[in-house]
Amino acid sequence: MDVKTKVKIGIIGGSGFDDPGLFAEQSEKVVSTPFGDPSDVILEGRLHGVPCALLARHGRKHQLQPSDVNYRANIWALKEIGCTHILATTATGSLVEEYKPGDLVILDDFIDRTWGRKCTFYDATPSGPHGVCHLGMSPAFCARARAALLQAARSRGYTTHKTGTAVVIQGPRFSSRAESLMHRQWGGHLVNMTTVPEVVLAKEAGLSYAAVALVTDYDCWRENETSVSVSEVLEMFKKNVKKAADVIIDAVQLLAADDDLSYLDQYKEQVASAIMLKE
Template sequence: MIRIGMIGGSGFDDPDFLTDVRIVKKGTPFGALSHDLVIGRVGDIEVVLMLRHGRGHRIRPSAVNYRANIWAMKDLGVTHIIATTACGSLREEIFPGHLVFPDQFIDFTRTRKSTFHEGDQVVHIGMGDPFCARLRDLLIQTAARLDIAHHPTGTVVTIEGPRFSTRAESRMFRILGADVINMSTVPEVVLAREAGICYAAAAMSTDYDAWHHSEEPVTWDVIAATMAKNVDHVKKIFFETVRAIDYEECSCRTAVDAAIV
């Protein structure tokens, strides 16, 4: 059975696109969730909504319990996750306000638990294509149909934060091939793959990162203002994509089976 999860970044506190909303408390073997889960419906499709940073954006990116959040989704039978994330743009052509549907990541996190398998079991999961290609395709098709400015591919670099990058770091990430930068995609996407859940992200560009000399150094106020304008776009895409998801079988489901040593 198909069940959809949405992980909302900043700006999704009010799940007004869901009906029949109920709140579900859930414990996990990995500790507490970011908040009680919100389960509701888009049409006749049940959707599990999680706000990554808790209500009112209280949890900093390094402190998000990614393992608990993904485990809870899995336990509720979620098969597909669409995640939203604010990001900085590392490319001139990715204007603030544009969406990017990343197909690759670069991991610059340092302190996060990025596997469910810490015991005796050694799991080397393949990560050549970290995002679910079919789910990405649906997001891209939806954005195109709704005529929302977007980039169908991109490499996201996830940094530890909570500070933003120096100009030197920002320039380095450009040289490394990153297109956008955030603090949350890794390890969320990795854990989803371990859990056998299809995962794709809609990254909202909110600002040019520090590399861009026309920019004042990025501040939270700038990000929040751009995001407020663009959350509606992401909600529209989410609303349409949820209804377009028509496949259950996917290589994402079984990736972990081949990875256990």
């Protein structure tokens, strides 16, 4: 079997991947899940021979605010169509001086400050999985997928930080200065609004998940720093989104070329061992 057919890689983000000629043999797929509908239709195709699927996290018209994204439906839908991996992009604010706007960061941990979001598939949803899942979150991200993203970024010559803890806030508002200072004291490197529960659910689904963060601003913790604005974030994101797209595309090739996929079985076993069922 061609190694490229052993994996199918889901891409979550959307921006920077909207070139209609990106995928070969592309088609749109509508997927329904026990948890509702995902953010949009899924675009399937092949990226340099590797089966891939693209899902716009906020919808193709960016109509969904972070707390309204149906993260469970998104992850379940990608798993349902056969994805083994998920590579995600996320716009982030920096909480440390050395992570500069325009830099890339390969996330390796998170601090959850969201509330009210559905963070597990195991909640007795009809047609959903049974039991209660007490899954460990260390490490939170797949080491193999993270390594592929890092190798891809450095091969391109992009300024990239190999680790970063994302403080995930509820949104849609940005942080106050006091909150930003607190996040720094907690050890956060970045702040965003979408990594949780996406990373949690991907791990609970037994998938390989990694994310490349694009630093867009310095949040508002620095002296005399004005509060971050949407226009500032969008301007920096548009300038640098091709970096994230290049890294994802190259990482897809690296992951597909790896003929040792035993780690995927290990992820499934970890989930199975974390489920408690009523006797």
